[in-house]
Amino acid sequence: MIEIRNLTKIYKLNRKQMRESRTKNPLKTAVDDLTLTARKGEIYGLLGPNGAGKTTTLRCIATIIKPTGGEIYVNGKEVRSQPEAVRTEIGFLTSEIKLDEQFDVDYMFRFFGRLHHVPADVLKQRREELFEYFGIRDFAHKQIKELSTGMKQKAAIAVSLVHDPDIVIFDEPTNGLDIITARSVTDYLRKLRDEGKLVLVSTHIMSEAEKLCDRIGIIIDGRKVAEGTVEQLYAQTGTGDLEDAFFELYRMNRREE
Numbered sequence: 001m002i003e004i005r006n007l008t009k010i011y012k013l014n015r016k017q018m019r020e021s022r023t024k025n026p027l028k029t030a031v032d033d034l035t036l037t038a039r040k041g042e043i044y045g046l047l048g049p050n051g052a053g054k055t056t057t058l059r060c061i062a063t064i065i066k067p068t069g070g071e072i073y074v075n076g077k078e079v080r081s082q083p084e085a086v087r088t089e090i091g092f093l094t095s096e097i098k099l100d101e102q103f104d105v106d107y108m109f110r111f112f113g114r115l116h117h118v119p120a121d122v123l124k125q126r127r128e129e130l131f132e133y134f135g136i137r138d139f140a141h142k143q144i145k146e147l148s149t150g151m152k153q154k155a156a157i158a159v160s161l162v163h164d165p166d167i168v169i170f171d172e173p174t175n176g177l178d179i180i181t182a183r184s185v186t187d188y189l190r191k192l193r194d195e196g197k198l199v200l201v202s203t204h205i206m207s208e209a210e211k212l213c214d215r216i217g218i219i220i221d222g223r224k225v226a227e228g229t230v231e232q233l234y235a236q237t238g239t240g241d242l243e244d245a246f247f248e249l250y251r252m253n254r255r256e257e
């Protein structure tokens with residue numbers, strides 16, 4: 001289970017960042033008093049426009065950055081006081097963690113397996129399963145720098161799952177993938193959900209959220225403005241389509257700059 005209570009993240013902007021965002025305010029509130037609970041056996045989707053605070057929220061859960069305020073518990077472990085324990089519970093996929101370019105996929109997989117203390121025989125079995133599923137065997141011995149975007153994403157997904165984590169946190173998992181590859185990724189996420197794992201994904205793709213997620217939290221300007229199943233979101237907004245529901249919520253909640 002992931003429990004987020006009143007999460008706030010405020011970034012301090014440097015001069016360059018202030019200039020780029022055309023602001024005189026050195027503080028940027030990326031996540032604003034966000035509370036949510038996601039449970040095992042569900043795919044929970046964070047849906048929001050660019051800059052809404054999705055990646056920031058996921059990075060706080062994954063212990064990559066520290067919250068400014070609030071609390072996050074991952075299977076009962078608190079991110080600030082028990083980051084190591086949190087990291088063993090989760091598999092985190094993000095476009096920002098770059099795989100080291102000169103190593104090959106197989107090496108990276110084994111390296112991260114050892115980092116997570118996966119026993120050698122289990123690691124071999126995980127490799128068989130994940131490489132087979134994502135079609136990685138064909139490029140297992142290519143250097144990361146030689147891989148296409150899709151191959152890189154598949155390799156990153158396999159690496160993030162090496163320790164068979166209980167909770168899978170994927171930031172825009174189908175980013176840059178063709179529809180066939182994207183489908184194999186979303187099917188795998190469903191399989192993990194059906195095995196009783198908790199899957200937390202972020203996306204700005206309405207159709208993906210609509211099809212994939214059991215529950216959706218809509219994030220606008222760092223705040224959760226609505227939450228529920230697709231049907232509940234339709235009912236809350238008087239719409240019959242996730243895109244219409246989103247625009248309705250956006251119209252009501254967009255903060256004026």
Ligand SMILES: Nc1ncnc2c1ncn2[C@@H]1O[C@H](COP(=O)(O)OP(=O)(O)OP(=O)(O)O)[C@@H](O)[C@H]1O
Pocket residue numbers: 011012013017028029030048049050051052053054055056057204
């Ligand atoms: N390291 C940082 N320093 C300063 N500001 C940041 C930093 N990271 C993110 N931000 C700002 O925080 C806000 C939220 O960013 P975040 O990356 O969490 O959004 P997102 O919902 O993931 O967007 P996208 O759909 O584009 O990935 C944005 O205004 C962004 O500019």
Ligand SMILES: [Mg+2]
Pocket residue numbers: 054055056171
């Ligand atoms: Mg993001």
